[in-house]
Amino acid sequence: MQIVRGKKLEKAPEGEFQQLVExxxxxxxxxxxxxxRASYRIAKENPSWLVVGVDxxxxxMTQTSIRSRRKPAKGGVPxxxxxxxxxxxxxxxxxxxADELLVLMPWGKLLHGLVRGDEDIWRGLRSVAKPNAPLTATVGTSIWREPVPRDIQGLPELTHPYVDEELAGKALACGWEVTGFQLTKAEEAAAVSSSWARRLDSASTEVIATLTAVAAGPGEEAGAAEQEQ
Ligand SMILES: C[S@@+](CC[C@H](N)C(=O)[O-])C[C@H]1O[C@@H](n2cnc3c(N)ncnc32)[C@H](O)[C@@H]1O
Incomplete structure (x- = not known):
C-alpha cells in the first residue's frame, strides 16, 4: 500500500504493517x-494503539506526517x-x-456515500473492520441549511426518521448494524475532536449528527475463506 512519509508517497515495505499491528x-x-491532525492526536494520546489515517x-497529510516522524520528544508519533x-x-x-473506525466530518464521495447508504462506501468501511468493530461517523448538519451548497442539494438530511427508515437498512445490507444516532450541539459532541469541528466558532450553533454502528457478521477475509471451501 502507499503510505505518506514526510513529503513523499512510498510503497510500504513488505511486512511493515503487520509488524506495527502485532x-x-x-x-x-x-x-x-x-x-x-485528529489521527495524530489520537495516536499521541494512545501510544499503544496503531492509528491509520486513510485519505x-x-x-x-504531509505536514502531519513530517511532524509524526520527529523524535518522540519533539512531537514524533511512531x-x-x-x-x-x-x-x-x-x-x-x-x-x-480495524478494531475501530472513525469517519469525522467527511466530504465528497465519502459524505455522499455515507449519508445515502451507498454500497461501495459502506462495504468499503466494512472491508477494513474486524467483526464487532465499532464505527463512529460525524457530520455537521449546517450543510443542509440555506444556502445549501450545490453539491449537497438533493442529499438526504441525516435525521432520526431518515436514519431509522432508510439508512439503517442499507447499512445492514453492507454488514453494519446501526446502534445509535444523536444530534448534539458542537461543543457537546465529545466524539468530535477533528480539525474541522475545532475550526467551528465556540459560539457556533452547529449541530453535529453522530451515527454509531457495529460491524456485523463475518468480515471480508472470513467471507472469502468461506467461499473457497
Ligand atoms: C472535510 S475533510 C475532513 C477531514 C478530517 N476527518 C477532519 O475531521 O479534520 C474530508 C476528507 O474526506 C476525504 N474523502 C472523500 N472521499 C473519500 C473516500 N472515498 N475515501 C476516503 N476519504 C475520502 C477527502 O479527501 C477529505 O480529505
Missing part, C-alpha cells in the same frame, strides 16, 4: 483523515500510519484490520 493493542482507522488526498487510499478501494493490508 506491536499494537488496538488498530483505529480514521477514514477521510484529511490533514490527519485519497495524500498531499493534505504509531501513526498515513495511507493514500479511498475507502472503497482499501489496500489488502487493511482488510479486516
Amino acid at each position: 506491536e499494537s493493542s488496538r488498530v483505529v482507522v480514521d477514514v477521510g483523515t484529511g490533514d490527519a 485519497p488526498a495524500w498531499q493534505r 504509531n501513526l500510519l498515513l495511507v493514500n487510499a479511498s475507502i472503497e478501494n482499501a489496500p489488502p493490508e487493511l482488510l479486516g484490520a
